Amino acid sequence: xxxxxxxxxxxxxxxxxxxxxxxxxxxxxxxxxxxxxxxxxxxxxxxxxxxxxxxxxxxxxxxxxxxxxxxxxxxxxxxxxxxxxxxxxxxxxxxxxxxxxxxxxxxxxxxxxxxxxxxxxxxxxxxxxxxxxxxxxxxxxxxxxxxxxxxxxxxxxxxxxxxxxxxxxxxxxxxxxxxxxxxxxxxxxxxxxxxxxxxxxxxxxxxxxxxxxxxxxxxxxxxxxxxxxxxxxxxxxxxxxxxxxxxxxxxxxxxxxxxxxxxxxxxxxxxxxxxxxxxxxxxxxxxxxxxxxxxxxxxxxxxxxxxxxxxxxxxxxxxxxxxxxxxxxxxxxxxxxxxx
Numbered sequence: 001x002x003x004x005x006x007x008x009x010x011x012x013x014x015x016x017x018x019x020x021x022x023x024x025x026x027x028x029x030x031x032x033x034x035x036x037x038x039x040x041x042x043x044x045x046x047x048x049x050x051x052x053x054x055x056x057x058x059x060x061x062x063x064x065x066x067x068x069x070x071x072x073x074x075x076x077x078x079x080x081x082x083x084x085x086x087x088x089x090x091x092x093x094x095x096x097x098x099x100x101x102x103x104x105x106x107x108x109x110x111x112x113x114x115x116x117x118x119x120x121x122x123x124x125x126x127x128x129x130x131x132x133x134x135x136x137x138x139x140x141x142x143x144x145x146x147x148x149x150x151x152x153x154x155x156x157x158x159x160x161x162x163x164x165x166x167x168x169x170x171x172x173x174x175x176x177x178x179x180x181x182x183x184x185x186x187x188x189x190x191x192x193x194x195x196x197x198x199x200x201x202x203x204x205x206x207x208x209x210x211x212x213x214x215x216x217x218x219x220x221x222x223x224x225x226x227x228x229x230x231x232x233x234x235x236x237x238x239x240x241x242x243x244x245x246x247x248x249x250x251x252x253x254x255x256x257x258x259x260x261x262x263x264x265x266x267x268x269x270x271x272x273x274x275x276x277x278x279x280x281x282x283x284x285x286x287x288x289x290x291x292x293x294x295x296x297x298x299x300x301x302x303x304x305x306x307x308x309x310x311x312x313x314x315x316x317x318x319x320x321x322x323x324x325x326x327x328x329x330x331x332x333x334x335x336x337x338x339x340x
Contacts, residue, residue, distance in 0.1 A: 140325025207238030
């Protein structure tokens with residue numbers, strides 16, 4: 001016998017059938033609710049695009065704008081000339097009817113095409129250190145290179161003004177007095193062989209120069225650091241004060257300094273650390289006509305003290321010097337002004 005609390009087999013089947021039916025009804029209800037929501041969203045948009053009958057627009061863009069609604073600027077049913085219609089001659093769309101200032105007219109485009117355009121394209125980097133209308137101050141120390149008997153070292157100072165970015169005019173001066181040194185080779189040779197070579201010493205030098213900068217560029221160094229440089233040629237004319245060193249008859253001869261016309265020419269290289277400070281290396285040749293000491297000595301004391309017998313022949317002399325210093329440009333900064 002079955003227990004009173006135990007459901008029968010037929011009742012179990014009926015309950016399962018009822019559960020399945022309820023599940024199906026729930027799914028159908030959910031699907032119906034989703035469809036109703038979708039129709040509610042789409043229906044207003046369809047009502048604006050279609051009329052009641054015949055497929056005519058329910059409202060025109062103008063009417064919509066007058067009623068405070070939206071304007072369909074891309075409405076394919078609008079006619080040319082109406083608000084929202086695309087005007088092929090205007091070169092724009094419906095937005096040109098709303099705000100004509102944002103659209104160009106064919107006449108304006110044609111006029112712009114006839115204008116002459118002066119375009120300048122700068123294909124290279126701007127000059128790192130502009131020299132145009134700037135002063136250049138060059139303190140340096142000069143080393144004599146081509147005289148093995150006596151050295152003409154000394155400090156110097158150059159000042160240049162750049163008329164253009166590559167051409168400058170300036171002056172430079174050298175101080176030699178107190179820095180002339182007779183070489184040990186000449187002293188030992190004169191002492192051992194009793195043979196002396198005519199020598200000269202310098203007092204000062206001053207020159208008027210022209211500088212031309214034909215090239216400038218940059219190179220990488222110390223990792224990613226970029227050095228900018230320029231190379232220049234310099235030349236000019238000036239004066240140099242010199243005198244012979246009495247080595248033939250030092251007991252009686254004492255030569256005074258005399259200024260002489262001197263020409264100079266050289267090459268230089270500047271390496272910039274910033275836009276106004278650079279290291280400078282220059283090789284310059286000072287050319288002048290030197291008057292040497294006479295190699296002959298008078299027989300008598302009177303002849304030996306006669307100054308007209310102290311000087312010998314003249315010799316074209318080259319004083320090749322390496323000038324190592326720094327360059328400072330004034331003013332420190334500038335502003336680029338490119339043509340428009």
